[in-house]
Amino acid sequence: MTPRTWQLLRLLADGEFHSGVALAHQLGVSRATVFAALSSVAEFGVQLQRIRGRGYRLVPVWQQLDAGQVNLALAADAACFQLEILQQATSTNTGLLRRAAQGAVSGSVLAAELQTGGRGRIGRSWHSGLGNALTFSLLWRFNCGLNALSGLSLAVGVAIMRALQRFEVAGAGLKWPNDILSSDGKLGGVLIEAQGDMYGPSCVVIGIGLNCSLPPALSQLITQRASALDRLCPAVPGRNQLLAAILQELAGVLQQFSSSGFACFQEEWQRYHVQQNLPVRLAMPDGSSVNGIALGVSDSGELRLAAAGGVRLFNSGEVGAC
The missing domain is CATH 3.30.930.10 (Bira Bifunctional Protein; Domain 2)
Structure with missing residues (x-):
């Protein structure tokens, strides 16, 4: 987004309606400049409400990092x-x-x-x-x-x-x-x-x-x-x-x-592990997969899986439900 767009979004951060005229006056620019600067904000996940006669409003209120x-x-x-x-x-x-x-x-x-x-x-x-x-x-x-x-x-x-x-x-x-x-x-x-x-x-x-x-x-x-x-x-x-x-x-x-x-x-x-003692499928980087019971992790963070042949340790892969 452009610096002008950021200026406008900060003015709108309170969640109240601001008219295009008021915004333009505050920044010393034209209403057309305001319109152009805000025209593409939806592409960045910004929810901007526009109502004729009332102006622009951010929905929801933007809580800025400080x-x-x-x-x-x-x-x-x-x-x-x-x-x-x-x-x-x-x-x-x-x-x-x-x-x-x-x-x-x-x-x-x-x-x-x-x-x-x-x-x-x-x-x-x-x-x-x-x-x-x-x-x-x-x-x-x-x-x-x-x-x-x-x-x-x-x-x-x-x-x-x-x-x-x-x-x-x-x-x-x-x-x-x-x-x-x-x-x-x-x-x-x-x-x-x-x-x-x-x-x-x-x-x-x-x-x-x-x-x-x-x-x-x-x-x-x-x-x-x-x-x-x-x-x-x-x-x-x-x-x-x-x-x-x-x-x-x-x-x-x-x-x-x-x-x-x-x-x-x-x-x-x-204790936080959502798949502890549940059946899972581990997709390996080479395209193969391993099914087993997720027993947690080793003391070095490897996944412990009770699979065919016994408990195995893995340090890579993508875990999904079995």
Whole structure:
């Protein structure tokens, strides 16, 4: 979206009607300029109501990300992070990986109001619109090598679940290796990308996306069953409070992971595992599949599957219902 479009959306963020004349006057432009700047916002998942005689209104109200509010909610943990909020990004992971290569400090966070090219596992796309998702990436540096980071995405899942429980989110759980689910479908996901060598030091960029709501226009773009926080909790948390809660939990989990690895999170992860002791089918990267009972995970985060021939361990694949 253009800078002019962003200016107008910020004026409309209160959810009230604003006439084209009033908007044009505030920005010192013509009504035609206002009309043109707002004409394509639906392509970015923005729900804009237009009524002759009343003007324009954002539906629902856009709760903007605010670094000051996030840092206030972080309290003492604010010292662990350097937060930057972008109006628009193709991918916060891509942007932060670039900064990591240039020496960005551990704890750097990039959050985006609108992410237009979010990425998931196996080359999938992550779709989100303005204000209806929380999309951010966190850079974390480790003294250990990449070979010691096994199970990290599962530990991140534990941190997210702890944060969601603060807001009484009901019915959410984890699916191996990096999905947050409810009975309605996928609520969010984690994408971890690493830099470094096998013996250290190393760094990771942890990308997290969570659906806060799913407007109809966005739902049509998603090719799998999906869910959102507004379906799962009595009062949907503001994105600033949600971001702060997740970062607080991540700070503790990542520090503990640095010293103890995934083993100390194994039991807790299995309590959140939505497919624990259920029959599943594991689709392998080579096109084959394995059926069995999901027994949880090993102390290094591998999927434990009771299959023909006994219990087997897997570190890759896509899990589905059998």
